[in-house]
Every structure is written in C-alpha cells, then in structure tokens.
Amino acid sequence: MILLISDLHLQEERPDITRAFLDLLEGRARQAKALYILGDFFEAWIGDDAMTAFEQSICQAMRRLSDSGTALYLMHGNRDFLIGQAFCEAAGCTLLSDPCVVELEAERVLLMHGDTLCTRDVGYMKMRRLLRNPLSLWLLRHLPLSVRLKLARKLRSESRAQTRMKSTEIVDVTPEEVPKVMAAHDVRTLVHGHTHRPAIHKLMVDGEPARRIVLGDWDKRAWALQVDAQGFQLAPFEFP
Template sequence: MMRYTLFIADLHLTESRPDITACFYSFLEEHVTSNCDALYILGDFFEVWIGDDEQSALQQTIANKLNYISSNICPVFFIHGNRDFLLGKKYATQCGMTLLPEEQLINLYGEQALIMHGDQLCTQDIKYQKFRKQSRSKWWQCIMLNLPLFLRKRIARNARMKSKESQQGVDLNLLDVVQHDVEVVMDKYDVNLLIHGHTHRPATHNFTAYKNSKTRIVLGDWYTQGSYLVVSEQEKHLVYKPFNRPDTYPN
C-alpha cells in the first residue's frame, strides 16, 4: 500500500462549530491509518488558544484522539498559528504531539520541504506584523499567561472583534503572502517546495526563482469544508472534504 503524509491547517476548532469538529473527526478516522507516516498541523488548529490551563471538553477530546494517533499510528507535529501561538508544552504532551519551530525543514520521500503557518510571509500587513513580533516574544507571552483566565478570555474576544473590524474593506491581496518573501525564504533554506496555511487560499503555485522550478502549496481553511494535503512518493494532492459528503480531488 502507498505510504503518505498528511498536512492540515486553519481548522479554527471551536465549540460553536460542531460541523467542523465532526469533519475533523471523520478525517482522522478515514485518513490517519496505518499507511500514514505523519500528521502535520500547521497552525490555527483552534479558533483561539489562551493558555494550557483552559481545558474545555472539546480540547480534552481532541487531545485524547491525537494522543491515540501518536501512540498507535503515526507521529503528530504542530506549528503555531496566529490564533494558537500560546499553545504550550503541557497540551502538546497531552496530545502526544511534537511542537516545531515556526519554520521547519522536513524530508518528504527524498525531497526537502519547508513547512510553516505562513503568516510571517504576509509582510504587506504591517499592523499585523508588528503585533506578531510582539506576541511571539517571551516577555509578552509570560505576562499574558499570568493574567487570570477570565481576563485572557476577554482580551482574546476583544482582539478578535478588532481584527474583524480592521479587515473590513481591506484589499484581500494585502493580506496574502508576498512573492518576494516566498522566494527569499525558499532560497534561504535551499528548497524547491514550501507548504503553508494561513491565507485560506488553497492552491498549488508553480514558479521559477533563482533559476530553479519551485512549488508553493497553500492549505485550505475548514470554515465551509475540510481541506488537507496528502503527499506520497508519487504525488501531492490538495483534497477537499465537504461536510457530510465524499472527498473531492480538484487537482
């Protein structure tokens, strides 16, 4: 049987969206099988994460499912996104998953690939990049995680409301990755394959840079359907998983 590796991102799991959760559970049952070599979660797994000390029923159930996978089927890896960058070692241990740095090189069946959430490439969004730099610092995270849980919930809720308001009327292209930065980071790591999420614009982009053919694969979000990337030695496929319908293979 064909061996493969799975990539997902931007599920934005939350109690208010049981349809997304059900689709995710179905994905795990159908596709994370004995033929799967690894599951990579590239950020924004949860709609919001305010600290490992918040343990909802949903978070506990997901931890149990991922722990079963990592213990019995294949390793699970996680890269932080812009919604769940406070997810820490405690919850990762509960899930049995390995936390990776924001930019990680992996070997995919003989091909070197760079994986990331992708928000660091959206450099035209200057306001967000300032917040990103601040929120990834150890001092900022230490201050936040030492606040009472109820206060962190309020801050997260207000921040999300402000984010939605700030994006109204904004040219969506300004929120996308910058091609120059894509080429620079791929050259930095000397790779021809980049896999990321964040932009909610699933696609496979083929281009030439530094006299080499390169590929950038963008993972889809799960707001209206599931989306995952399956990579084997033979192929790379973005797959859509419509809620309560069979998976589709658009490319």
C-alpha cells in the first residue's frame, strides 16, 4: 500500500489538522510502503533555520515513521517552497522535484503539486517564476528572519485577497495543459493537489484513456489517495 496526501497547510492555529496528521503517521501510514506529501504541507515556511517547536515536533514524528520502515517523500507547494535539505534529512524524507514520475504498483504516475497547471492565472505564474528563480531563492534564504516573517505574512495576505477576487476557472487547472504535460512525460495517470477540488477526472492522452486524480485539502476533513493491488482509491476521512 502507498499513500498520497497534499495541502494540509499545517499550522499551530489548526491543532485538529495536526492531530489528524499525527494519527495518520502513527497508524495507517505504518502499514504503507511509502507516504507521498505533494506540497503545501505547511501553511508557510520561511526557512529550515527558522523552525519553531511546533515544526520540530512534526519533523520528529515524520522521522519516527521513516525509522519504522515507511519511505517518506515530500514535494514543494506554493506555500512551503523554502523547505530545504536540512529539514528533509532531519525528518527522514526525500525531496522530490516537481513534476516527478514515479512507479506506483507497476504503473508510471506523474506527481505534481498542481500550481503549474493553472496557466490562466497569469499574475500568479509570473510571481511563481520570480520567487522560484535560483537567485531569488538564495536571497530569500539569506534575508534576516524578521524580514522573512514580514514578507511571508504579506504574501499570504495578498494571495488570499487575490484568490477571492479571481474566477474559479482562473484558479483551477487549464484543461488543455493537462494532456500536454501528461503526454510529455508519457503517463496515463496524473496525481496533484493545490486546487482543493478532490476528484478523479477521466480524459484522453494521445488517443488513450487517462485520468487526473486531484487530492483534497485538509480543512473540514482529511483526504488520502491509497494505491494498492485494488487500484487507486481516493477517499476522505474524519478528523479525530
């Protein structure tokens, strides 16, 4: 069994989500061969050197799972793209590139956070290119902690305001982009998060049946995709 989750947006202000994640680590994930976290794991991340006691407790819980034998994989999201190797080494997880092709139960599967599929959101795509530029990343990581905190609050506030003003079509994936990306990676299954719209969409890629599986965000309940001999099963579960 393999589990895939995304968009937990972990933060101290949501202890219900934190408890649900810790329960997953201590229970169901112990039976899994691997756990994949596809971005926006934390609500915000300003650098591995700025870990709070809360973030350290999450890191330690992940390490316990890794030490138990479950492989852990983490992908950057738009909220936590400054997570670095120091955190991953401490947590016992492998940082994945976005996009990334993996083999799940003998099937090639494309994993993405999902934000790069939202090409109609021109303003966001421009900002993403700027922030993910290697020079920008270096500068962000070397800014004083107080400056990074202020910048993170500003970006989060602006992001929420802009998202409320944009149409649902703009903040969702661009339909034409999906088969193009899947064909480029020669896959028939794509799994991503970001849009907070859990579903399994059927489509055609190069004349063959394909599917796009959208992971749900953890807000009113949790979501996980389970991959095993029975196939790909996307289902929610209640918070403890």
